[in-house]
Amino acid sequence: MSLDLARYRKALGAFPTGVAVITTNDPSGQPTGLTCNSFSSVSLEPPLVLWSLRTQSRLLPTFRAAKQFAINVLRHDQHDISANFARSDDKPLGDLDIVTGELPTVRDCVARFKCRTVSEYLEGDHVIFIGQVVEFDYLDEFEALVFYRGTYKAIAESIDRRAFSAKDIDEARRHIYTLLAELASERAGEADLQALERGVDEIAGLEREGKMKERAYQALEFFHLIAQAAHSPVLSTMVKTIEDISKDVVTEGARHMKWEEMRHPVLQKVRADIVHAIKAADKPRVSQKMHEYFRHSPMLLWQDRKFTAP
Ligand SMILES: Cc1cc2nc3c(=O)[nH]c(=O)nc-3n(C[C@H](O)[C@H](O)[C@H](O)COP(=O)(O)O)c2cc1C
Structure with missing residues (x-):
C-alpha cells in the first residue's frame, strides 16, 4: 500500500503527546540528548518504558553503547529546551544538570525517569529502546508541555462546564x-x-x-x-x-x-x-x-x- 506520507504524518500529529528530552552520556562521557515524543509507559511491575529513535540519528551509536538514559518530561514553558534538543548540530547543554559519572538530566522539568536499557528492537526506520526505571522524581506543581498537530500547546485549566x-x-x-x-x-x-x-x-x-x-x-x-x-x-x-x-x-x-x-x-x-x-x-x-x-x-x-x- 502506498501512503500519502505528508497526510500520514499529519494524521499521526492528531494524537497529542507530551514532550521529553532523552539524555545520556556519550562514550567519551560527554552529556547529550534529543527531543522525543515517542515516550510511553510499557509496564508498571516491573516499571518499563519505551521510546524510539530514528536509525539515521547521529545519536544511535551513543544510546546503544550507553546502556542507560534519562527521560525528562518538559514543563509547559520549556519549548526552548525542546527546540534546542531537536537540533542536529551540537546542542548547547546549559539546561542540563551535569554531574560527572551520572546521567545528565534537564533542570526543573515535570518528571524525570532514570532508566537502564533492557532491550532494543530495530523496527522499520526506528530503534525502540526499552528501559527499566531505576529512579524517578516528579514535580506536581508544574503542567507539562504538549505537542499537537506540529506545534507546542499548553494544557488549559480543565473546565467543568x-x-x-x-x-x-x-x-x-x-x-x-x-x-x-x-x-x-x-x-x-x-x-x-x-x-x-x-x-x-x-x-x-x-x-x-x-x-x-x-x-x-x-x-x-x-x-x-x-x-x-x-x-x-x-x-x-x-x-x-x-x-x-x-x-x-x-x-x-x-x-x-x-x-x-x-x-x-x-x-x-x-x-x-x-x-x-x-x-x-x-x-x-x-x-x-x-x-x-x-x-x-x-x-x-x-x-x-x-x-x-x-
Ligand atoms: C516534538 C518532537 C518530538 C520528537 N520525537 C522524536 C522521537 O520520538 N524520535 C526521534 O528519533 N526523533 C524525534 N524528534 C526529532 C529529534 O529531536 C531530532 O531529530 C534530533 O534531536 C536531531 O538529532 P539527530 O539528527 O542526531 O538525530 C522529535 C522532535 C520534536 C521537535
Missing part, C-alpha cells in the same frame, strides 16, 4: 467580545473587514435557505471573525475557550429549543451595524452595538438552566 449557567457564559462573552470588537475597530485590515462582511452575509444566506442549524453555528463564527480582526494573539488564544464553550452551549440549547428559536429578529441588523462601526473605527458605537447584541442574545432565553453538557 456544568458549573456555568448560560447567563454566566453570556456575561463573559459580552465583556470579552466587546473588548475584541473595540480592538478590531482600531486594528482591522481590509481582509478582516471583508471577512466580517462575508460572515454577516453567510448568516443571512443560511437563514434564507432555512438551514437554521448551520445558521446558529455561523452566528458563532461571526465572533471568531471579530476576535481575528482584533489582532491580539493572547486574547485570541484565551477566547478559544469561550468559543468552545459557546459551541457546546448552542449544541446543548438545541436539546431545549428549536433551531429556529435560537435567533432574534433584530440581531442580523445589529451584526451589520457592528461591522459598520468597526469599519468606521467608531469605538463608542462598536461598544454600544455589542451591548445591544448581547441584550438580545438567544442564550438568555434559557439563562436559568444549568448547562448540563459533558
Whole structure:
C-alpha cells in the first residue's frame, strides 16, 4: 500500500503527546540528548518504558553503547529546551544538570525517569529502546508541555462546564467580545473587514435557505471573525475557550429549543451595524452595538438552566 506520507504524518500529529528530552552520556562521557515524543509507559511491575529513535540519528551509536538514559518530561514553558534538543548540530547543554559519572538530566522539568536499557528492537526506520526505571522524581506543581498537530500547546485549566449557567457564559462573552470588537475597530485590515462582511452575509444566506442549524453555528463564527480582526494573539488564544464553550452551549440549547428559536429578529441588523462601526473605527458605537447584541442574545432565553453538557 502506498501512503500519502505528508497526510500520514499529519494524521499521526492528531494524537497529542507530551514532550521529553532523552539524555545520556556519550562514550567519551560527554552529556547529550534529543527531543522525543515517542515516550510511553510499557509496564508498571516491573516499571518499563519505551521510546524510539530514528536509525539515521547521529545519536544511535551513543544510546546503544550507553546502556542507560534519562527521560525528562518538559514543563509547559520549556519549548526552548525542546527546540534546542531537536537540533542536529551540537546542542548547547546549559539546561542540563551535569554531574560527572551520572546521567545528565534537564533542570526543573515535570518528571524525570532514570532508566537502564533492557532491550532494543530495530523496527522499520526506528530503534525502540526499552528501559527499566531505576529512579524517578516528579514535580506536581508544574503542567507539562504538549505537542499537537506540529506545534507546542499548553494544557488549559480543565473546565467543568456544568458549573456555568448560560447567563454566566453570556456575561463573559459580552465583556470579552466587546473588548475584541473595540480592538478590531482600531486594528482591522481590509481582509478582516471583508471577512466580517462575508460572515454577516453567510448568516443571512443560511437563514434564507432555512438551514437554521448551520445558521446558529455561523452566528458563532461571526465572533471568531471579530476576535481575528482584533489582532491580539493572547486574547485570541484565551477566547478559544469561550468559543468552545459557546459551541457546546448552542449544541446543548438545541436539546431545549428549536433551531429556529435560537435567533432574534433584530440581531442580523445589529451584526451589520457592528461591522459598520468597526469599519468606521467608531469605538463608542462598536461598544454600544455589542451591548445591544448581547441584550438580545438567544442564550438568555434559557439563562436559568444549568448547562448540563459533558
Ligand atoms: C516534538 C518532537 C518530538 C520528537 N520525537 C522524536 C522521537 O520520538 N524520535 C526521534 O528519533 N526523533 C524525534 N524528534 C526529532 C529529534 O529531536 C531530532 O531529530 C534530533 O534531536 C536531531 O538529532 P539527530 O539528527 O542526531 O538525530 C522529535 C522532535 C520534536 C521537535
